[in-house]
Each structure stands twice: as C-alpha cells, then as structure tokens.
Amino acid sequence: xxxxxxxxxxxxxxxxxxxxxxxxxxxxxxxxxxxxxxxxxxxxxxxxxxxxxxxxxxxxxxxxxxxxxxxxxxxxxxxxxxxxxxxxxxxxxxxxxxxxxxxxxxxxxxxxxxxxxxxxxxxxxxxxxxxxxxxxxxxxxxxxxxxxxxxxxxxxxxxxxxxxxxxxxxxxxxxxxxxxxxxxxxxxxxxxxxxxxxxxxxxxxxxxxxxxxxxxxxxxxxxxxxxxxxxxxxxxxxxxxxxxxxxxxxxxxxxxxxxxxxxxxxxxxxxxxxxxxxxxxxxxxxxxxxxxxxxxxxxxxxxxxxxxxxxxxxxxxxxxxxxxxxxxxxxxxxxxxxxxxxxxxxxxxxxxxxxxxxxxxxxxxxxxxxxxxxxxxxxxxxxxxxxxxxxxxxxxxxxxxxxxxxxxxxxxxxxxxxxxxxxxxxxxxxxxxxxxxxxxxxxxxxxxxxxxxxxxxxxxxxxxxxxxxxxxxxxxxxxxxxxxxxxxxxxxxxxxxxxxxxxx
Amino acid sequence: xxxxxxxxxxxxxxxxxxxxxxxxxxxxxxxxxxxxxxxxxxxxxxxxxxxxxxxxxxxxxxxxxxxxxxxxxxxxxxxxxxxxxxxxxxxxxxxxxxxxxxxxxxxxxxxxxxxxxxxxxxxxxxxxxxxxxxxxxxxxxxxxxxxxxxxxxxxxxxxxxxxxxxxxxxxxxxxx
Ligand code: HEM
Ligand SMILES: [Cu+2]
Ligand SMILES: [Cu+2]
Numbered sequence: 001x002x003x004x005x006x007x008x009x010x011x012x013x014x015x016x017x018x019x020x021x022x023x024x025x026x027x028x029x030x031x032x033x034x035x036x037x038x039x040x041x042x043x044x045x046x047x048x049x050x051x052x053x054x055x056x057x058x059x060x061x062x063x064x065x066x067x068x069x070x071x072x073x074x075x076x077x078x079x080x081x082x083x084x085x086x087x088x089x090x091x092x093x094x095x096x097x098x099x100x101x102x103x104x105x106x107x108x109x110x111x112x113x114x115x116x117x118x119x120x121x122x123x124x125x126x127x128x129x130x131x132x133x134x135x136x137x138x139x140x141x142x143x144x145x146x147x148x149x150x151x152x153x154x155x156x157x158x159x160x161x162x163x164x165x166x167x168x169x170x171x172x173x174x175x176x177x178x179x180x181x182x183x184x185x186x187x188x189x190x191x192x193x194x195x196x197x198x199x200x201x202x203x204x205x206x207x208x209x210x211x212x213x214x215x216x217x218x219x220x221x222x223x224x225x226x227x228x229x230x231x232x233x234x235x236x237x238x239x240x241x242x243x244x245x246x247x248x249x250x251x252x253x254x255x256x257x258x259x260x261x262x263x264x265x266x267x268x269x270x271x272x273x274x275x276x277x278x279x280x281x282x283x284x285x286x287x288x289x290x291x292x293x294x295x296x297x298x299x300x301x302x303x304x305x306x307x308x309x310x311x312x313x314x315x316x317x318x319x320x321x322x323x324x325x326x327x328x329x330x331x332x333x334x335x336x337x338x339x340x341x342x343x344x345x346x347x348x349x350x351x352x353x354x355x356x357x358x359x360x361x362x363x364x365x366x367x368x369x370x371x372x373x374x375x376x377x378x379x380x381x382x383x384x385x386x387x388x389x390x391x392x393x394x395x396x397x398x399x400x401x402x403x404x405x406x407x408x409x410x411x412x413x414x415x416x417x418x419x420x421x422x423x424x425x426x427x428x429x430x431x432x433x434x435x436x437x438x439x440x441x442x443x444x445x446x447x448x449x450x451x452x453x454x455x456x457x458x459x460x461x462x463x464x465x466x467x468x469x470x471x472x473x474x475x476x477x478x479x480x481x482x483x484x485x486x487x488x489x490x491x492x493x494x495x496x497x498x499x500x501x502x503x504x
Numbered sequence: 505x506x507x508x509x510x511x512x513x514x515x516x517x518x519x520x521x522x523x524x525x526x527x528x529x530x531x532x533x534x535x536x537x538x539x540x541x542x543x544x545x546x547x548x549x550x551x552x553x554x555x556x557x558x559x560x561x562x563x564x565x566x567x568x569x570x571x572x573x574x575x576x577x578x579x580x581x582x583x584x585x586x587x588x589x590x591x592x593x594x595x596x597x598x599x600x601x602x603x604x605x606x607x608x609x610x611x612x613x614x615x616x617x618x619x620x621x622x623x624x625x626x627x628x629x630x631x632x633x634x635x636x637x638x639x640x641x642x643x644x645x646x647x648x649x650x651x652x653x654x655x656x657x658x659x660x661x662x663x664x665x666x667x668x669x670x671x672x673x674x675x676x677x678x679x680x
Binding site: 012058059062092127128129133135136173174175176177178179180217218219222245246248249253254255256257258259260261281282283284285286288289292293296301302304305308309312313316364368369370372373374375376377378442443444446447448449450451452454455456457458459460461 | 505506507508509510511512514515517519520522523526527530531533534535537538540541542544545548550551552553554556580581582583601602623624625627629631632633634635636637638640641642643644645658660661662663664665666667668669670671672673674675
C-alpha cells in the first residue's frame with residue numbers, strides 16, 4: 001500500500017482513500033441531479049393536483065408521476081445510499097475501498113439502468129407508475145432498466161461488505177465497528193435481501209413483457225412486489241437512522257448513550273421489517289385476515305419498537321452533548337442554545353420530527369386492517385410517505401450533504417445563510433404538504449388521479465370547498481418545499497463549482 | 505462518538521434509568537397495538553373481506569352479463585341500471601374505463617357483492633363514505649354489505665389503470 005492514494009482529512013482526521021472519495025463524489029453528484037429532475041417534476045404534479053391550477057394535461061401528469069416516483073424513490077435515494085455505504089466503510093474505518101472497479105460497475109449499471117428507465121417513461125413507453133402492477137404493461141426495456149439498476153445496487157453492497165473485511169484484516173480500526181458503520185451494515189443487509197426479492201419479481205415480469213412468459217397473476221405480483229418494495233423502504237430507514245447518529249455527532253459531538261441498545265434496535269430492523277409488507281394488501285383478495293394481521297401486526301410493530309428506541313436515543317444523546325457544553329440551566333436551555341442555524345442540525349431535528357411523528361404514526365394507523373379500508377389508495381398514502389421518505393429520509397440526506405461538501409469535496413459551502421434557511425423551507429413545507437394531502441385523502445380524494453371531479457366520465461363528483469382548500473394548501477406548501485429543494489440543489493452545485501477550497 | 509469504535513466492554517455497560525423506562529413504555533405500546541389488530545378484527549363490526557375465489561375474467565364477464573340481463577330496470581349514461589332482489593348475489597365489473605352495472609340497492613338489506621376486473625387492476629372507492637377495495641383481474645372478491653344510508657353513491661377508481669383512470673366513475677343507488 002503506497003501512501004500516495006490517501007489523504008488525511010484535516011477536520012476529522014480520517015484517512016481518505018482517493019478511489020473511495022471519487023466514487024462517493026460521483027454517486028452523490030448523480031443523486032443530486034436526479035433529485036433536481038424529480039423535484040421539478042414533483043412541482044408540476046403538485047400544481048396539477050391543486051385542482052384550481054391543474055397545470056399538466058392527463059397524459060403528462062401520469063407520465064411525470066411515473067418519472068417522479070422513479071427519479072426520487074429509486075434514483076435519488078439509492079445513489080445517495082451508495083455514497084453513504086462507501087463513506088461508512090472506507091472513510092470511517094480509515095480503510096482502502098475493496099475492489100474499486102466493482103464500485104465503478106455499480107455506478108455504471110445504476111446509471112445505465114436509471115437512464116433506460118427514464119427514457120422509456122419519457123418516450124411514453126412506460127406509463128405504469130413505479131409500481132408497474134401487471135397486467136399493465138411497459139416496454140420490456142423498462143423492466144431491464146430496473147433490473148440493471150438493482151444489480152448495480154447489489155454490487156455496491158458487496159463492495160461495502162468487502163471493505164469491512166479488508167479493514168478488519170488490515171487492522172485499520174480496533175474493536176467493534178463504529179455505530180454509523182453498523183447501521184449502514186444493517187441497511188446493506190436489508191438491501192441485499194430485498195433486492196434479491198426484487199429480482200424474483202422483475203425478471204419474470206421482464207420476460208412476460210418481452211412475450212416469453214404468457215401470463216402473470218396480478219395478486220402474486222402485488223405480493224412479491226411489495227415484499228421487495230416495502231422492505232426496500234427499510235434500507236432507507238436504516239440508512240437514515242445511521243445518518244441521524246452521524247449528524248448528532250458532527251453537529252454537537254453527541255455520543256450514543258448505550259451502544260447495546262442502539263445496535264439491538266438495528267438488528268430488529270433486519271429481522272422483522274423485511275417480512276412486514278402486507279399492509280399494502282389489506283383490502284386485497286387472496287389472503288386471510290389472520291395472515292394479514294400477523295404480518296402487519298407482529299412483524300411491523302417489532303420494527304416500530306426499533307424506531308421508537310432510536311427516536312429516544314438520538315434526541316437524548318443530543319441533549320446530553322449540549323448539556324456537557326454547559327447549557328444546563330432549567331429543563332430547556334440546551335434546546336434554546338442548540339445550533340439551530342447549522343443546517344446539519346436543523347435538518348436532523350426536522351427529519352426526526354417528520355419521520356417519527358408525522359410519518360411513523362400515520363404509517364402505523366393506516367397499516368391497521370380496518371383503518372386501511374378508509375385510507376387505501378387515497379391521498380392519505382402519499383401524504384404518509386412524503387412524511388417518511390421526504391421529510392424524514394431526504395431531509396437527513398440533505399443535512400449530511402452540508403458536511404459531505406467540505407469533507408469529501410473539500411469545498412466550503414457558498415452562501416451559508418441561505419443554507420441555514422434551506423431545511424426550514426424544505427422540511428417545513430414538506431410537513432405541511434403531507435398533512436394537507438392526508439387531510440384531502442380523508443375525504444376520499446384518490447392518489448394518482450389527474451382529475452378528482454371525473455371530467456370525461458359518465459358521472460361527476462363534487463368534493464366541496466374543504467377539499468379545495470386542502471388541495472390549495474397542498475399546492476402552496478408543495479411550492480415552498482420545492483423552493484427548499486431547489487436551493488439545496490443549487491447551493492450544492494454552486495459549492496462544487498465556486499466554493500472556496502478547503503486546504504488539505 | 506458514532507464514528508469511532510465503542511469502548512471495550514460496551515456490551516455490558518448498564519442502561520440509564522430513563523432509557524429503561526422508555527424502552528418499557530415502547531415495548532408495552534407495541535404489544536398493545538399488536539394485540540389491537542386481532543381484537544378489532546374479532547370484536548369490530550367492519551372488516552375487510554376474507555372471501556375470494558379465482559376466476560377467469562371471461563367467465564366473470566359472462567356471469568355479469570347474465571346478472572344484468574336478469575335485473576335491468578333502465579339505463580343511465582349508457583350504463584345499465586339493475587335492481588336485484590334483497591339478499592341476492594350482486595356483481596360489479598371494472599374495466600378500462602367504466603364500472604358496470606349501476607346498482608340499485610335497498611337500505612337495510614344484505615347483499616353479497618362480487619368484485620372483479622376484466623383487464624388491469626382497478627380499485628373501488630365508494631364516495632362519499634370513502635371505503636376502498638382492490639379490484640383484481642382473475643380474482644372474485646366477495647364483500648358482504650348492508651347499506652345503512654340511502655342516497656346516491658359514486659364509485660371512483662382508486663388504482664391507476666391507464667390514461668382514462670380519472671374518468672372511471674360509477675354509481676350505486678340506495679333506496680330507503
Ligand atoms: C418538493 C418536493 C416534492 C413535491 C412537490 C412532490 C409532490 C408529489 C405529488 C404531487 C405527488 C402525486 C400524488 C398523487 O397524485 O398520487 C407525488 C408522488 C410521489 N412522490 Fe413526491 N414530491 C416531492 C418530493 C419527493 C421526494 C423527495 C420523494 C422520494 C424520496 C418523493 C416520492 C414520491 C413518490 C414515491 C410518489 C408516488 C408516485 C406514484 O404514485 O407512483 N417525492 N409527489
Ligand atoms: Cu380503473
Ligand atoms: Cu383506475
């Protein structure tokens with residue numbers, strides 16, 4: 001091992017392998033490009049669902065909705081997670097990245113797969129939403145794109161685990177894995193399980209679309225799809241929680257209160273969440289109630305327990321760290337004196353609140369067998385997951401980016417004032433947006449519908465003024481959130497291009 | 505620090521009192537909500553149905569056609585209106601992009617409603633009571649239902665089913 005391919009980070013003291021660094025940079029930049037595309041598209045969707053504005057026509061609404069789901073939930077999140085995996089292995093463990101060429105293969109496969117999917121959608125060959133429920137059929141290259149993307153992501157996980165082995169073997173750290181790396185390992189294990197399930201469902205679907213397999217059963221597809229689709233959301237949860245711990249350490253120097261508790265909670269994610277996926281099928285034929293309640297009750301709530309533990313651990317560690325800094329007066333001085341102007345810190349808080357309260361609680365409620373009858377496929381559902389995956393996961397990923405820029409790209413963030421405003425616009429806007437959606441959903445407004453009033457239909461439906469108001473609130477807060485998202489993307493790019501170099 | 509290896513012996517370091525309390529509360533809560541699921545199912549009065557059969561879409565179509573022929577009382581917007589007798593097996597068919605027939609039911613009577621699709625996935629959302637069920641090709645999903653309010657209800661398609669999805673609106677009448 002020659003020393004020329006390492007540098008020592010002046011801020012953190014990590015030894016950074018240049019090949020790991022380059023891969024982190026490529027994955028992170030690509031993810032932000034997808035976020036930008038998905039955000040612009042998301043804005044047009046919000047301005048269409050706001051019935052008074054109704055921006056897009058029906059064809060482009062459905063096309064953009066498919067694109068938004070893929071660009072955001074799949075491309076933005078997973079590319080960023082690849083960067084997180086390489087960071088949590090090579091950088092945190094001061095190790096070289098194992099087999100960087102496999103990392104490049106990961107990047108290329110995901111890029112080609114993602115581009116193929118996007119092209120298929122934009123050319124009108126895949127108006128099927130990201131769920132692509134059969135027998136709605138897209139061009140077979142669409143499914144191929146998804147498969148390539150998934151294989152790429154699996155390779156990223158392989159590189160991650162290989163790097164853990166290398167680091168152990170070359171003794172770049174002593175003792176147990178740091179908590180952030182442990183959490184990332186949980187995410188990577190869940191990823192390998194769920195991406196394999198994804199292959200089980202997408203490979204036959206691809207062959208079916210290509211005309212090789214004659215029929216696919218819709219209900220079996222739904223079961224397998226969500227077996228993959230929901231558990232893959234737990235990759236995001238585990239990655240997000242690791243980042244919560246990382247942000248708590250970077251922003252206020254928090255130390256996990258009890259390593260055993262935090263790690264056990266991560267293990268609960270691995271053990272149980274992969275199985276709980278049938279809350280998507282609660283009002284479907286094909287499964288008995290006993291099966292549904294067991295799956296969504298027992299398995300899901302053990303994972304909920306894990307989240308509740310983290311939701312205590314992270315704020316508690318933050319409080320302890322702030323009190324250690326001398327903010328000990330009264331019950332709340334630590335809270336008042338917290339670094340609210342630091343976008344990393346405010347992102348952390350907003351992410352915990354958005355994910356835990358708004359997203360987590362509504363998820364448990366809507367996932368109940370009986371309540372699901374009044375929530376299934378109406379706007380309550382996108383309301384719920386814009387709280388989890390956007391106000392929660394996306395907010396956390398944005399927060400850590402403010403640290404990635406100086407640490408991994410060696411650039412000082414331009415316009416720090418604007419950066420400290422950004423989390424409030426994005427997180428605040430998104431929570432409002434989610435709440436308004438759930439509100440409209442309560443009146444029965446469907447998700448994925450270009451026009452709720454039934455124009456062109458045999459009958460018209462009138463939802464009344466309260467729904468109009470909620471959709472207007474949804475539209476306006478969607479604009480605010482999109483503004484926050486745009487500021488994030490622009491500052492990130494401007495920092496890369498014009499940010500002051502951090503001296504090595 | 506979450507980015508450095510924990511102190512040796514971390515596994516045996518004791519929990520703080522607050523942590524123990526919180527974990528206990530969380531665990532009890534999770535047990536409670538888990539038990540609430542079967543509890544509601546057994547003692548609640550409204551569950552999602554457990555009755556379903558597999559069926560070939562063409563066969564389902566034939567059954568629905570026969571049902572319509574037997575009980576048609578009129579037509580609205582080009583869709584047949586049927587008035588089946590109380591207690592009958594009644595059928596609703598989803599296809600791109602319409603629901604047929606229009607059902608005329610009696611308040612307080614119990615019916616067995618069959619749901620299936622002729623082509624892709626659809627979902628039935630009953631407006632304004634906001635009750636939602638998936639309508640799946642190849643599966644005959646049977647709901648036992650007793651209308652408790654009279655009036656006019658719409659059926660809104662709730663599962664993306666192609667470009668005409670939003671126009672897929674049907675109707676149910678409940679007479680007192
Ligand atoms: C400014 C930011 C955003 C805005 C304004 C926005 C807006 C919207 C709107 C209006 C819908 C359509 C809801 C419906 O009619 O069913 C939607 C769907 C969706 N959004 Fe977002 N969104 C944003 C960010 C995100 C992010 C960051 C993610 C993921 C990480 C995301 C994931 C999704 C998904 C998965 C869907 C469902 C697509 C489908 O039904 O197939 N969104 N979004
Ligand atoms: Cu439909
Ligand atoms: Cu539809």
